[in-house]
Structure formats: C-alpha cells, structure tokens
Amino acid sequence: MSTPEGPDGWVDDAVRALLLLMPRMVGRAKRIPVPEALRSFSLAPRHLSLLSYLLFDGPMTVNQLASRLQVAPTTVSLLVGDLSRKGILERREDEADRRRRIIGIAADHQSAISAWLAPGAAAWREALAPLTPDQRRMFVDTLLAYEAAVGGREQD
Structure with a gap:
C-alpha cells in the first residue's frame, strides 16, 4: 500500500480503486433493462446520450444537440x-x-x-446529494478530465 509521503502515494491508491470500480459501474449500468416498449428499436449508447439531453433539457435543434454531444451536426442528423x-x-x-x-x-x-x-439519474442524485456544489463540480470536472485523457491516448 502506498504512503502519503511518496510523490504519488494516495494518488496510486485512488487510481487502483478506480481501475477496479469503473468496470463494475459500467457493467451495472449496462444491466439496466431497456423497457419493453423500446426493446425492438435496437437502441445503442449513442442514442442514450441524445435521448438524455432531450429528456432533461427538452426539445432542441440539431445544432444544439450536436454542441452538447460534442459531435458534428451531420452525426446528430443521422x-x-x-x-x-x-x-x-x-x-x-x-x-x-421555419427553416429550422x-x-x-x-x-x-x-x-x-x-x-x-x-435508475441512473436516481443513483447519481443519491451519490451527489451529500456533496457541496464545489465538490460536485470537482467530481464532474475530474470525470471530464479522465475522459479527455483516455480519448487523447486512444488517438496515439
């Protein structure tokens, strides 16, 4: 076990914990059943993000969706x-x-x-509720930084 004295002491412990946790989280999220009414549509994770924005933020244009999803408008149009x-x-x-x-x-x-x-929204609310607004922002920023770091390494 790492000690706090080392330059990466507790960071290594946190990395280890997260490397073990992330696959379990993804596995549990994947096991959330698709409602019967939607099963025949073969929905994928890319659809889930788009549907989440529309559900939580309401109707919007293709360009607004593209901006939020950080993809090209043509991708959203498809x-x-x-x-x-x-x-x-x-x-x-x-x-x-009327053109839009x-x-x-x-x-x-x-x-x-x-x-x-x-179920996913309720779980996130339960996990984030005890945190202060600054702690929630740091948590989200940390996940975004992780995503960016992983994304940058995928391109290498």
Whole structure:
C-alpha cells in the first residue's frame, strides 16, 4: 500500500480503486433493462446520450444537440433521422425560424425513455446529494478530465 509521503502515494491508491470500480459501474449500468416498449428499436449508447439531453433539457435543434454531444451536426442528423423513422423522436417547425426543425421525444415514448433513464439519474442524485456544489463540480470536472485523457491516448 502506498504512503502519503511518496510523490504519488494516495494518488496510486485512488487510481487502483478506480481501475477496479469503473468496470463494475459500467457493467451495472449496462444491466439496466431497456423497457419493453423500446426493446425492438435496437437502441445503442449513442442514442442514450441524445435521448438524455432531450429528456432533461427538452426539445432542441440539431445544432444544439450536436454542441452538447460534442459531435458534428451531420452525426446528430443521422441519429435523429434513424430515431424519427422509428417513431421515437418527432421533428417540428421552429415557430421563430421555419427553416429550422425542433427535435423532441415522441409523446408515445416519453414515459418509457424516462423509466429507462430514471435508475441512473436516481443513483447519481443519491451519490451527489451529500456533496457541496464545489465538490460536485470537482467530481464532474475530474470525470471530464479522465475522459479527455483516455480519448487523447486512444488517438496515439
């Protein structure tokens, strides 16, 4: 076991703990069952992120979704087209600019998508609730830094 005296003492202990924890977290998240009403749609993790934004933040444009997902608008357009053909998403005209389309979750699927995302959201709320706002921000920033570091190494 590392000691705090070493330059990487407790950091190494934390890294070890996280390397053991992350696969368990991912495994548990993957075991959250897709509601029966959505099983036939072959939804993937890329769909989950898009649906999460629409569920929590409400309808938005393709460009807004692309910005939040940090992908190209053409990528979002393909996802939206796929989910629209399946009836999961709806496109409607933007009243302020009729050239733009607003994307939202179809009313028929709103409750199933909400039920699918609810266990994960509830778990995060329970885990984050005891933390101060600054601690929550640090936690999220740390996960974002980890994602960026892993992403940068994947490109090597």
